[in-house]
Amino acid sequence: MQFDYIIIGAGSAGNVLATRLTEDPQTTVLLLEAGGPDYRFDFRTQMPAALAFPLQGRRYNWAYETEPEPHMNNRRMECGRGKGLGGSSLINGMCYIRGNAMDLDNWASAPGLEHWSYLDCLPYYRKAETRDIGANDYHGGDGPVSVTTPKQGNNPLFHAMIEAGVQAGYPRTDDLNGYQQEGFGPMDRTVTPQGRRASTARGYLDQARARPNLTIRT
Structure with a gap:
């Protein structure tokens, strides 16, 4: 298959870009996400009061580490990055x-x-x-x-x-x-009136998923 645009990463920027580009029905877009599908089936990723949960472990978080910090006893500090559709808007503090x-x-x-x-x-x-x-x-x-x-x-x-x-x-x-x-x-x-996390997957990608000119691969 051929596409006009290939977007690497369905995160806070990638979802916006894919949604806006495919407003033109003549433009084809492939959106690639290495982290997996939409994790809204796990209510803990959507509940503002549980905002610390997605940061734990590596299911929803790439959990990158910095280089050893010389002014922090050479410790490596975790740098959270979202894993899945929505990217870091899936795990941030909203x-x-x-x-x-x-x-x-x-x-x-x-x-x-x-x-x-x-x-x-x-x-x-x-x-x-x-x-x-x-x-x-x-x-x-x-x-x-x-x-x-x-x-x-x-x-x-x-x-x-x-x-x-x-x-x-x-x-x-x-x-x-x-x-x-x-x-x-x-x-x-960034919370919906129903009290759920308003990630870019919810806000942007949901309105574009059904477009025939957008292909999403996770």
């Missing part, structure tokens, strides 16, 4: 924190990167997400990735942590991905 706007604007000051400013990237941030409390100038309402925001009163420890930060002199923010990114406030997470 934290949804965008890059700082000032960093993006600094990039845009370099030659050839003029269109990488925060305002240039913001439409694509918004396009990628569906936020559970609704769209606004900083968040989208019809994107493939489900984003949830903690609600007032749903966790007393969460509230206490924010208050402790404010009492220590740090600013309070209602949206770490909005106008004020600095400070203590609720952290968005």
